Amino acid sequence: MLLDVEQRLQQMVVRYKSFLRDELLPAQIYFADILDASDGWRVNLDPDIMGDIIDDRLAEYRGYPCMNDPTDGILEQIMRDANGDPKMLYVLLAETIAASCADTQNLNVIAGTPYHFRDGEGKTRMLAYELPPYGAAFYRRLIMTKMASLGGGLVGQRYYGSCLVVPRTDFFRNEGEGFWSRPDFGDFDVVARVRADLDLR
Template identity: 40%
Template sequence: MSGPPDFDDRPNFEFSNFSAEVYQSDLEPLIRSVVRRYDSFLDEELLPAQGEYADILDRFEGWKLRFDSEHVEELMEKFREFPCMNDPTEGVMEVIPRREGYYPAFLSVLADADSCANMAGNTNLSRLGGDYRFVDEDGNERMLAYDVMPYEDDFSNWEVLHKYEELRCGVTSVQQLRKCIVIPKTNLFRHEGGPFWSRRYFGKFDVVALSRANL
């Protein structure tokens, strides 16, 4: 057997549903609490699982033949040292950065209630509706993320609406931005100006919390 098994044993983080909260001030301690829980998840569950899978990958040569040996070494080094959203066989590591003594950074993704509930419940960003995607200069679909937490005073679904309009998405009203999910920021997010970032890749992704976006 030349190919390794898939990283199906990557631990799943159980998101918290705060969508019933009606006061913005109540969200801060709740989201801060789940952020601490996610940080512990990275150390206590994800990194040990990555180490075990890295040991498995070491025994398989097939996947390594697609890349030069230096790149394989770099992939494996990152995978053993840093929490990642994917695994080395993809040829690029999506790292969840953490400065020493700090939690990961987080972003909000604002969309309709169905999209947000489906992304959170399935741990999968591909459940984002088509109206909330835009096409970049290379013809790739991207998703928009907002560098403000829903409990912060400067959180504004109007600001997000204007950005969606600027990017020529199908969003035309704040009524389409009733909910949001909170996700960790990885090294594959691209800055889109101001408090906005975007990600080309969809698929499986950790979701930390589901919240209302119109508090």
């Protein structure tokens, strides 16, 4: 079973890499050209990011796959390695919550559950781990301990039964020990949802 999960994840990541390269980036370039030819969208942006900064954002949007677009005023870049492989993270949740996130490609439901924590600025953050949900290095008590150390809600081990596979973006903050957190929820690419075959240590 673990081999099946590992193979499935590898296949999904390969497909996502192809999507970023062959579909998303060409679409971003096309949309950037439209934005470049129009001034209407710029009036909704903060005047402090006008001029060269907008040109820089459009150039970034043409060159890197992003989770959003320049009309938001800031870009969330999808992180990849030198080979173009997306850097993936894994979010442990209850089955029903994970299913909702995967079905809607939206992470908002996490904010209303114990599977989040608040940072020093009061922002709600989700927690993700850089190891895939199989093998001895990934176990539920580790997730619970890290969440508790960050001030998160208490979730029993048996309620970490499902795992979302999501790309790491430059909005994620390194929390140490292989953990990352992101302050925003909303629409987001969920590459896969798999059962979390974790050690119960």
